[in-house]
Amino acid sequence: MRFPFLLSAVFFTFVVCETVTFGQDESPYASPALTASLDNDGIAATEASAIEANHGLAVCASCQSQTCESGCLQSLGGAMKTPSAKAARSAYKGLFYDNNFDYLCDPCYDDWHLGESLKRRGIGDWLTFDVGGEYRLRYQSEHNLRTKPLNGTSDDFLLHRTRLYLNAELGDRVRFFGEAIDATSNGHDFQPRGIEVNRIDALNLFTDVRLWSDSYGDVWARGGRQELLYGAERFISPLDWSNTRRTFDGAKGFWKGEKWNIDGWWTRPVPFAQHLPHDRNFDSSNDQQEFAGVYATYKTEPGKAADFYFLRLADYSGTRSSANLTAGDFDYNAFGTRLKGSWQELLWEFEGGYQFGQFGPDDIQAGNFTIGLGHDFEQVCWKPSLWLYYDWASGDADPTDGKVGTANQYFPLGHKYLGWMDIVGRQNIEDLNMLLTLQLADNWKFLAWYHAFWLQQSRDALYDAGGAPIYHDPTGSAGDDIGQELDLLLQWVVTPRFDVWFGYSHFFAGDYFDSAAIQAGPAGLATNGASGNDADFFYIQSTLRY
Numbered sequence: 001m002r003f004p005f006l007l008s009a010v011f012f013t014f015v016v017c018e019t020v021t022f023g024q025d026e027s028p029y030a031s032p033a034l035t036a037s038l039d040n041d042g043i044a045a046t047e048a049s050a051i052e053a054n055h056g057l058a059v060c061a062s063c064q065s066q067t068c069e070s071g072c073l074q075s076l077g078g079a080m081k082t083p084s085a086k087a088a089r090s091a092y093k094g095l096f097y098d099n100n101f102d103y104l105c106d107p108c109y110d111d112w113h114l115g116e117s118l119k120r121r122g123i124g125d126w127l128t129f130d131v132g133g134e135y136r137l138r139y140q141s142e143h144n145l146r147t148k149p150l151n152g153t154s155d156d157f158l159l160h161r162t163r164l165y166l167n168a169e170l171g172d173r174v175r176f177f178g179e180a181i182d183a184t185s186n187g188h189d190f191q192p193r194g195i196e197v198n199r200i201d202a203l204n205l206f207t208d209v210r211l212w213s214d215s216y217g218d219v220w221a222r223g224g225r226q227e228l229l230y231g232a233e234r235f236i237s238p239l240d241w242s243n244t245r246r247t248f249d250g251a252k253g254f255w256k257g258e259k260w261n262i263d264g265w266w267t268r269p270v271p272f273a274q275h276l277p278h279d280r281n282f283d284s285s286n287d288q289q290e291f292a293g294v295y296a297t298y299k300t301e302p303g304k305a306a307d308f309y310f311l312r313l314a315d316y317s318g319t320r321s322s323a324n325l326t327a328g329d330f331d332y333n334a335f336g337t338r339l340k341g342s343w344q345e346l347l348w349e350f351e352g353g354y355q356f357g358q359f360g361p362d363d364i365q366a367g368n369f370t371i372g373l374g375h376d377f378e379q380v381c382w383k384p385s386l387w388l389y390y391d392w393a394s395g396d397a398d399p400t401d402g403k404v405g406t407a408n409q410y411f412p413l414g415h416k417y418l419g420w421m422d423i424v425g426r427q428n429i430e431d432l433n434m435l436l437t438l439q440l441a442d443n444w445k446f447l448a449w450y451h452a453f454w455l456q457q458s459r460d461a462l463y464d465a466g467g468a469p470i471y472h473d474p475t476g477s478a479g480d481d482i483g484q485e486l487d488l489l490l491q492w493v494v495t496p497r498f499d500v501w502f503g504y505s506h507f508f509a510g511d512y513f514d515s516a517a518i519q520a521g522p523a524g525l526a527t528n529g530a531s532g533n534d535a536d537f538f539y540i541q542s543t544l545r546y
Contacts, residue, residue, distance in 0.1 A: 194272030217257030328360025395428025395457030
């Protein structure tokens with residue numbers, strides 16, 4: 001075990017910075033990308049705006065009815081600038097259709113950021129629109145990772161991604177949102193992955209209609225192409241790390257109340273595989289798959305969460321194979337919950353669920369859970385935050401018993417939680433991991449995350465971040481020691497609209513990859529062929545939002 005690496009880092013932080021304290025002012029450099037990657041709560045689409053959260057609607061309304069020259073700022077002791085500036089920094093969300101630029105309507109706001117001149121524009125009193133987007137460039141170097149993790153192939157290449165969106169609101173009852181993407185890859189020696197290339201296509205293209213509104217809340221209906229993001233993104237995420245992002249075609253109804261938000265949806269996934277070998281057509285959804293669910297969120301105080309959900313993923317292609325090596329349709333159903341809280345500087349999180357259904361002729365009996373315990377050291381130099389997590393997702397113990405025990409990870413941000421090299425997915429896995437974050441300066445943040453991986457069942461496969469079986473020994477003789485991974489990330493927020501990331505990861509291959517069965521040819525669900533060597537991953541990424 002190499003966990004002492006992180007423990008030593010924590011000790012060093014305390015020794016070097018023991019006498020240093022920080023004020024409580026928030027960094028002026030906060031950015032949505034930085035928050036998304038380091039905040040264990042993911043990106044909460046249901047959070048109130050910074051103005052509402054800090055000063056209340058009454059204060060905002062009283063200020064917005066005046067001009068700053070009329071004495072608004074002076075009457076509030078200059079405090080009115082703070083919430084507007086905070087809202088400006090957090091305007092971009094994990095889903096661009098949740099972006100919030102209402103701070104531009106505040107007469108006390110006197111800052112400027114790229115793209116603001118195209119936000120909250122109006123035509124008469126019947127139309128309000130926003131135009132914006134993002135350009136992202138990433139250099140990526142993969143050693144012993146390229147065509148398949150740990151099979152001896154390496155590559156270096158560039159990934160470009162451009163996003164452009166239009167948000168149009170017709171009064172307060174009808175809304176149209178469209179978002180285009182153009183994702184390319186160049187300089188590579190091997191064929192790009194499906195998640196790396198998507199030429200000029202639609203990520204979002206939907207219409208919202210408000211069906212009902214009263215003192216208890218609003219009821220909305222949405223139809224069309226749409227990205228989905230819920231909770232901490234362990235099971236439902238647009239997968240922002242990928243160059244292409246994940247989306248769906250379908251319908252959703254949602255209720256926004258004072259204490260609860262409840263969403264229900266029925267969709268078909270839009271698969272990445274259609275981008276290969278050459279992407280020339282408008283993406284279409286998979287008519288052999290359905291993804292539906294209900295997700296309820298209780299609106300508690302910031303930093304806490306209480307989510308309850310039901311998910312259903314069905315595949316009617318008849319081509320999917322389970323760990324029992326039988327092909328057929330499947331129907332994965334799950335009940336789950338997520339709870340997160342804190343007490344003083346102590347932090348905790350739990351997410352878990354039970355899965356059931358049918359896979360070909362076999363019954364599904366599976367599950368997963370995550371338990372985390374953390375601590376914030378707010379009065380210490382660099383404000384360290386330390387978490388210890390245990391992630392568990394069931395595997396199949398016996399391929400002959402007529403039951404499928406392999407958990408399904410649905411559509412996760414797997415890249416975030418189970419190692420950034422994407423070798424491991426949330427299926428048939430146990431992961432004991434430790435996370436350390438340091439605020440080195442107002443606009444510099446450092447993260448170190450260490451994982452120790454084991455197969456939950458040695459006779460089931462190792463599944464990657466996309467849920468594909470990449471190595472399998474049906475006899476179980478290869479054991480369960482997958483290995484360990486160290487992820488390091490340095491984030492520089494140059495401005496609230498522009499940031500740069502520097503990342504390095506190393507995978508220490510376990511005994512599993514030294515076995516003859518895993519280094520040999522195909523077996524069970526996978527082609528195998530491991531090299532037995534460690535792997536390295538390095539990248540530099542810059543993101544500009546406008």
